[in-house]
Amino acid sequence: MYDRNKLKDKKRIVVKVGSSSLVHDGTGELNLYKLEQLVRLLCDVRNQGKDVILVSSGAIGVGRKALGLMKRPDTLPLKQACASVGQAALMMIYQKLFNEYNQLSSQILMTKHTIIRPNSCQNAKNTFRQLLAMGVIPIVNENDTISTDEIEFGDNDTLSAVVASLSGADLLILLSDIDGLYTDDPNTCADARLIECIPEIDEHLYDMAKGSSSDLGTGGMVTKIDAGRIATDSGCDMVIANGRDFHIIHNILSGESVGTLFLAHKNKNFNLTEYIENRHRHH
Ligand SMILES: Nc1ncnc2c1ncn2[C@@H]1O[C@H](COP(=O)(O)OP(=O)(O)O)[C@@H](O)[C@H]1O
Numbered sequence: 087m088y089d090r091n092k093l094k095d096k097k098r099i100v101v102k103v104g105s106s107s108l109v110h111d112g113t114g115e116l117n118l119y120k121l122e123q124l125v126r127l128l129c130d131v132r133n134q135g136k137d138v139i140l141v142s143s144g145a146i147g148v149g150r151k152a153l154g155l156m157k158r159p160d161t162l163p164l165k166q167a168c169a170s171v172g173q174a175a176l177m178m179i180y181q182k183l184f185n186e187y188n189q190l191s192s193q194i195l196m197t198k199h200t201i202i203r204p205n206s207c208q209n210a211k212n213t214f215r216q217l218l219a220m221g222v223i224p225i226v227n228e229n230d231t232i233s234t235d236e237i238e239f240g241d242n243d244t245l246s247a248v249v250a251s252l253s254g255a256d257l258l259i260l261l262s263d264i265d266g267l268y269t270d271d272p273n274t275c276a277d278a279r280l281i282e283c284i285p286e287i288d289e290h291l292y293d294m295a296k297g298s299s300s301d302l303g304t305g306g307m308v309t310k311i312d313a314g315r316i317a318t319d320s321g322c323d324m325v326i327a328n329g330r331d332f333h334i335i336h337n338i339l340s341g342e343s344v345g346t347l348f349l350a351h352k353n354k355n356f357n358l359t360e361y362i363e364n365r366h367r368h369h
């Protein structure tokens with residue numbers, strides 16, 4: 087049995103929040119109370135001397151609301167227009183909230199090309215290192231406004247694992263609308279059981295993982311297992327937990343047994359650029 091207390095000693099933490107964790111269920115409008123709580127918790131983790139990176143979704147959802155669209159945008163230009171409006175709005179709110187705690191934050195927008203091109207991959211690494219050395223909390227999202235199907239990650243689960251790998255993080259926390267990985271999708275299968283720990287990812291895990299059943303989420307569990315592959319091969323533990331109440335970040339970092347923990351196992355042969363390039367070719 088893995089001792090969850092080891093999570094208390096993590097030094098560099100990437101937290102990913104999905105769109106569904108940031109908005110009110112009924113209206114799809116931003117949940118300002120939760121955003122405030124998220125920012126306060128992350129500042130407190132920084133105050134403990136740990137490095138923090140936030141990967142936040144929500145640009146398209148926020149933009150869609152601001153522009154008054156009734157349904158999820160279905161064309162690329164519309165999606166990109168929503169992201170352009172929404173990303174700026176989201177950053178304005180984050181910076182306002184982080185400023186209240188005297189915490190510097192910054193924006194990093196990435197695409198697959200950032201990783202596939204060796205120069206830009208190295209630049210991204212250097213930028214993360216420099217920002218973290220100066221105590222900044224970088225806020226990362228996909229550069230949706232310029233990414234096309236071809237170069238987009240498409241889901242922030244994979245992106246957050248890439249960020250964890252690039253930045254040498256030792257813990258990735260994926261906050262979703264579900265308690266963790268179940269033996270089947272609990273929204274459609276009543277017998278599904280929560281899995282507490284995944285020591286090693288193998289192909290049969292994908293049989294349990296289904297896509298997203300919500301109007302806001304994109305990846306479902308498949309992309310979370312993909313993220314687990316990248317993170318654990320890079321030597322980073324990963325926890326999937328429910329973002330209904332962001333206080334769970336504190337519970338995880340206190341060693342409580344919540345969510346599903348995927349255990350790191352440094353794979354010397356793992357090469358991030360090659361991995362993303364291969365996925366890219368098979369896209
Ligand atoms: N085996 C599984 N265990 C848990 N959730 C699953 C599983 N298979 C599919 N899902 C679905 O994945 C969803 C979470 O992913 P997603 O919709 O992308 O949300 P988010 O953007 O909050 O991460 C769950 O609500 C659930 O419907």
Ligand SMILES: N[C@@H](CCC(=O)OP(=O)(O)O)C(=O)O
Nearest residue numbers: 104105144145146241242304
């Ligand atoms: N980059 C997109 C998010 C895409 C995404 O993966 O969303 P989610 O499944 O809610 O984490 C946005 O900011 O709207």
